[in-house]
Amino acid sequence: MNINRALSVAALALIIVSGNATAQVKRKPTPSPKNRPATTAAAIYSPTLLPVDKNVLIGKLPNGLTYYIRHNEQPQKRAELYLVNKAGSVLETDAQQGLAHFTEHMAFNGTRDFPKNALVDYLQKSGVKFGADLNAYTSFDETVYQLPLPTDSTAVFEKGFNILANWAGYVTFDPAEIDKERGVVLEEARLRGKNAQERLSLQTLPVILNNSRYASRLPVGKEDVIKAFTAETIKSFYADWYRPNLQAVIAVGDFDVKRVEELIKANFSGLKNPVAAKPRTEFNVAPTPGTVVKIATDKEFPYTLAQIIVKHPQSVTRTTDNYMQSVRISLFNFMLNQRLGELQQKAEPPFLYARTSYGPLIGKQDAFSSVVVANPDGLEKAVKTVVAETERARKFGFTLTELERAKQQALVGIQNAYYERNKTNSANYVREYQLNFLKGEAIPGIDFEYNFYVNNISKINLAEMNAMAGKFISDQNRVIIVEGAEKDKDKLPDEKAILSWIGAAGNNLTAYVDNVTSKPLMEKAPEGSKVVSETKDEAIGTTTMILGNGLKVILKPTEFKNDQILINGSAFGGTSLASDADYTSASFAGSVVGSSGISEFNQGQLDKMLAGKNVNVSPYISEITQGIRGSASPRDFETAMQLIYLYFTQPRKDAEIWKGTINQTKALLTNRTLDPLSVYQDTLSNVLSNNNFRGGATTVERLNTANLDKGYAFYKDRFADASNFTFVVVGSFTVNEIRPFMEAYLGALPSTNKKETFKNLKMYPAPGQITKTVYKGVDDKANVQMIYSGDYVFNEANNLQLDALEEVLNIKLVERLREQESGIYAPGIRANYVKNPQGRYTVTISFTCAAANVDKLIAATLDEIGKIKQTGAQPADIEKFVAEEARSTQVQMKQNISWAGYLAGVVQNDQDPDQILSHVKNLDQITVQSTKDAAIKYLNNNNLAKVILMPEKK
Known part of the structure; x- marks a missing residue:
């Protein structure tokens, strides 16, 4: 389960620059007559409310629950079911900090109809993989549960709506299960945090978010609250905010829409709102007069970066005016970042990375944000260069060739979406409907959007685009962040210096010259061969x-x-x-x-x-x-x-x-x-x-x-x-x-018939028992990798057994290390096997934990491995693997990318390509005895390397 936690400045920048759904587009398309959509009155630009896509059924139950239903056949015989709650960490009281996210965890640990772990167990046996498929996330303003299900099993599919309803209103919060889950939630926080990025975020987010409610309600919560809260405290959060008038059910997939509507009514109509419901306060971030500068350092941060954030009120796309502006913004972002990209192609680039963009920010804000990662001792040059490019656009504008190229890029993207309208993945629609429910973003549908682009993008002119930089740039409601290594603290600018850099960046600028060519890639096709x-x-x-x-x-x-x-x-x-x-x-x-x-x-x-x-x-x-x-x-x-x-x-x-x-x-x-992880990775690479x-x-x-x-x-x-x-x-x-x-x-293409092949450099772990421990890092955070390896006979039968062993290990270690020991968030199990340059396998078990628990959890892992070697896998675990593998294979057989990868692998490994057709049938080769044999063969403790990252000794 992912905590959409508060992010570092650099990560926030990525949110900002990727925030516009209409951002990537190309040349005005010329669809064939059979593909050309009819131009309708709605497609002609006028400042009106955007329509609602007629292909989605939107309804509301008497209790206030909203639902979105859409029939979609990509992938076939599958459906995406989501429960969206307008309840996140921003609603927590002081005593509840972290419990929005903890509630999400408890939804998988006991509900009215699925006590304890019964829900996960049931879904795994139905071919739904925990973590990869079945998952959830908690953010500031929402908590979202995702449940992808097969629709070719009516019983499993219809049970899905019962599961969503259990999450929506019937989580039990068994005190014993709460106590078991405390360690898991704390370990998730350790896995994702306890690092330089988190420590810097704690310094900078209060500045970026102006000490608002968002700054004090990070989804990860507070460790002391998570360790000590009572069942009544978390039940209070659930009762207050998990209520139907703050919830939506989204169902998109290969099913009958009317039947799904019946299922939603049957399962969710019984949910009730509290008699005296608390008002769902809409929090925001107050604007900051002038500019605030924050300099932050950390002992383990390996980069020097700066970010300039100019905050604006959030814009929600509801009208054609809004939509037109979103198109302009996407063109603006594209053109400005193309210029930054050209600078990175120089022999001595002025920065390591730079990105400038306008888009959404946390707390009902949009922002014009520039982020730049500097070369060593090159922060001044990096900051001035990035600011100068924005100033260049403001002073001199863009060129006509740049704008036309951006329009072409924009139109290709919308054209591709239009051509794929009947092959669009169901999850894409889910994301749109989430934004509609949570923020009120319009969902006009691809037919309208395509028509709108084709008919209106030509109306966007240079004058409009050249005015945008001036609209976005301001010294009001502006935050400037500088982050660097603690050892370089004396080299970092103070507030006065960085403001002077920004102020001087626009001096002595000249207009941008667009270096284009009208030559074709090739004058004519080569003669070739038949x-x-x-x-x-x-x-x-x-x-x-x-x-x-x-x-x-x-x-x-x-x-x-x-x-x-x-x-x-x-x-x-x-x-x-x-x-x-x-x-x-x-x-x-x-x-x-x-x-x-x-x-x-x-x-x-x-x-x-x-x-x-x-x-x-x-x-x-x-x-x-x-x-x-x-x-x-x-x-x-x-x-x-x-x-x-x-x-x-x-x-x-x-x-x-x-x-x-x-x-x-x-x-x-x-x-x-x-960076501790980089030092650790170097040792790990040497072992491998x-x-x-x-x-x-x-x-x-x-x-x-x-x-x-x-x-x-x-x-x-x-x-x-x-x-x-x-x-x-x-x-x-x-x-x-x-x-x-x-x-x-x-x-x-040239041909010499040299018949070359590779050399075997024998780059694989040495045989025997190896233990390497790296002591690096200030926080209580340990990383463990246990690597079994050896020679391998590469064939379909052996590959299948190793795949099964991987999943059986995953199931058992989740049960033991997470559920029983409460010592980790999630194990990483990876069985890898290759034929070239020689037949070799590795089985890698990895996890993050507290330093004090390393030996105990390694011992527990070896104990579970020993059990499989002694008795083989449990039949129920084999059933789960077979169901998951069969379902995933069915989906992959309908994907271009899966076939491309499979056929390329068949070529390199000299395999029979037709064997894929018998893969599902061959799953009956997985037995209790075969898993026992595989564990004995491939999990040999005499060929085990353990590479461990521990915090520095104090």
């Missing part, structure tokens, strides 16, 4: 082709998405073929060349050329492979093929991008050792790679040896021979439609 052989696999619907240059293509046309084609091409080799001396140069080759543009076009020019196209292609070089990943709309598939061709044949060598990447990597290393330097973090010394010429030469060598590449293409196409593009572009 398909020389073609085979079909009717069982899974694939076609395999061999082109004249030896390159293989596996095609799987699907109807899962209307506007998506996924591309993945790879071959063996990778950085394993680089010498130790050249490894560092080689390790940067893929990412640097992939960020350097292509042919004669630098990255900035390339990005601008691709505006208006729904296409993304990037090369990569991993340890044992090199390849190309990409995606495109069908209409932009040829562009994707051109990019692939050029990344093979005309990669761009950009000294500025290389130098900038090396410099930024060095900057990130400067204070890395302040048997101390091979390639598996660990890079160093400044190694970076000083990195060489662009060597990196570029390595890249070109890795992509010099296409004959050993296999491309997997999955999505919305027919074989005949895309055959000419593959023959022209993939068929023209």
Whole structure:
């Protein structure tokens, strides 16, 4: 269960910049006649209330409970059921701080119809996985429960509404269960907090939120309250605020709408509001006159950053005027951040990261926020640069080419949403309806929104856009935050200095010059080579082709998405073929060349050329492979093929991008050792790679040896021979439609028939028992990883047994370490197995806990493992795994991304692709005896590495 806790300044910035739902869009589309929506009067811009999407049924019960119901068939035979409560931490009394979130936990620990753990047990047996599927979150203003269910089981699906009703009004709050859960809630707080980010948040949030109710009611609550509250105190919160007139049920999925409405009425009509209901106060954050500056430091914070927040009253999109303004804001955000992105492509970037945007903030506020992470000793330059870009936009405005490009980008996004309107995931609709219930955000539907964009975005002019920076910028209701390492405290500016930086940032500015090109990516298509052989696999619907240059293509046309084609091409080799001396140069080759543009076009020019196209292609070089990943709309598939061709044949060598990447990597290393998790990760990496330097973090010394010429030469060598590449293409196409593009572009790739493969560098844990303990960190927070490893025979039967063992371990360790010991929030169990570069497996068990509990919890983990070795898994746990695996497989069989990953894996592991069809049937191979055998084989304590992070000794 996630606490949507108060965040650090940097995290708040991410909320701000991602807050606008209409933010990503591209070129004015030209849909085919069959796809072109009719233009209606509602689509023509006028300042009226936005309509309500006719495809959602909205109702209200006599007790005040609101419901949203929508039939949607993506994914098929599935539904998303949500309970949304307008009750969060902001409503807590002093004695209840943390109990909004604790209430959420107790909903899974006993209700009227599901005592103790019966609810989770029932759902797991129905194929719903706790944590991954079944979950909830608590924020300042709301608590939301999510319940994804299959609809092909009427009993399970209809029981879901009973479960929601139990959460809404019938949580029992058994005192014994409360006491057991106290430790779990405190461990969740330890897992997500007890770090520099949390400590800095406690310093800065009262300033950002002006000491409002929000600043004193963080969802995580107070440790002393959580440890000592009585059952009556939490029952009082529940009785006051979990009431139908503050609740909504959202149901979206593959079901009969009328039947769902009947189920909601039957299950929720009996809920009653309190006789003397407390008023649901709407809290806000009072504006601050002038500017408030806060400088905060922490011993373990590895960066120096600044954030400038200009707060504005919250805007809710209800009318066409509001909607039009939200489009302008999205264009403004896009254009300003494009300029910042160009600055990051310099040889000596003025910052490590920067983002400026207008969007929602906590406490019924919007904000224009700029956040910048500085290079070491470069805060002044970073702050002045970011502020200068906003000032440049305010003084000189944007260019017409920038605006047109932003409009193209905007229209591509809305066009993609429109084309996928009958393939949109149910969870997307749930999010919209949540915002409608919680904030009153309009839900006009994609048909209206698409028409609105197409008919109105051209009306947005430069004068309007150029006025926006002036509207957003102010020295009133402004907060400036500076955060840094405690050791650098003397280097940080005081209030006077940072205000002077901001005041001087606009001096001596000149207008922005938009460096664009009208040249095409390619003047003409290459001659290519024809398909020389073609085979079909009717069982899974694939076609395999061999082109004249030896390159293989596996095609799987699907109807899962209307506007998506996924591309993945790879071959063996990778950085394993680089010498130790050249490894560092080689390790940067893929990412640097992939960020350097292509042919004669630098990255900035390339990005601008691709505006208006729904296409993304990037090369990569991993340890044992090199390849190309990409995606495109069908209409932009040829562009994707051109990019692939050029990344093979005309990669761009950009000294500025290389130098900038090396410099930024060095900057990130400067204070890395302040962060306990980074130090811990270095030790963990050394154990996992048997101390091979390639598996660990890079160093400044190694970076000083990195060489662009060597990196570029390595890249070109890795992509010099296409004959050993296999491309997997999955999505919305027919074989005949895309055959000419593959023959022209993939068929023209160079071929030398070298038949290269990887080298086995034996980067895996050494055999035997290993214990490494790192002492780093000021808080009482320990991290534990227990890693079993060894040689492995990679095949479907063994893989299935390891997958089952992973889930059985997860179930048992949740029961033991969380529910019984109350010592952790959630264990992380990961069974990993590979065929290449040699057959190896690892089973990793990880958890976070109090330092004093490390030995006890490791012993408890080994005890549970011993039980499985002795008696095998419980039949009920096997039943849960089988149900979960069958359900997830059914969903994945209807997803492009799952098929793309599966087919690429089949190629690399030389497997029979048809085996996926028998996967669910093969689940009957999981038995009590097979889990016992697997545990004995793979959980051998003689090959166990324990890597532990403990707080510093005092």
